[in-house]
Amino acid sequence: NQAKKAWQQPELEVLNVSM
Amino acid sequence: MIQFSPLALSDIVASCKENIVSDMGGEKVMLSIKNGNYYNLGHVGGCIWDGIAEPVSVEKLVENMISEFAVEAEACAVQVVAFLEQLRKEGLILVNEEATSAALA
Numbered sequence: 703n704q705a706k707k708a709w710q711q712p713e714l715e716v717l718n719v720s721m
Numbered sequence: 722m723i724q725f726s727p728l729a730l731s732d733i734v735a736s737c738k739e740n741i742v743s744d745m746g747g748e749k750v751m752l753s754i755k756n757g758n759y760y761n762l763g764h765v766g767g768c769i770w771d772g773i774a775e776p777v778s779v780e781k782l783v784e785n786m787i788s789e790f791a792v793e794a795e796a797c798a799v800q801v802v803a804f805l806e807q808l809r810k811e812g813l814i815l816v817n818e819e820a821t822s823a824a825l826a
Binding site: 706707708709710711712713714715716717 | 750758759760761762763764765766769786788789790791792797800801804807808811
């Protein structure tokens with residue numbers, strides 16, 4: 703058995719920069 | 722404002738290719754050429770992004786995440802769908818016909 707990775711709730715973060 | 726019907730497990734999704742993606746400290750950061758915005762997808766979000774490089778059903782994507790991460794199936798499905806909805810709202814993914822036709826192009 704391969705150890706599974708820790709899960710974190712995925713969130714899309716919109717960074718406060720824009721070209 | 723565009724209203725989308727909620728994503729279902731049977732829907733096919735694929736990443737939009739008009740983005741520049743980079744790994745920064747284990748997290749995936751992306752610049753959308755389409756809207757000029759920068760996004761941080763985080764670590765898990767980056768893995769989901771990698772998982773939709775080619776058209777895949779939401780159900781299959783969730784299965785892949787469950788096999789890779791320590792997470793309950795139901796929680797995983799809810800959170801993956803919510804994340805995909807965020808991506809769709811920002812115009813970062815293609816859904817169903819868009820996804821499959823883009824893959825053939």
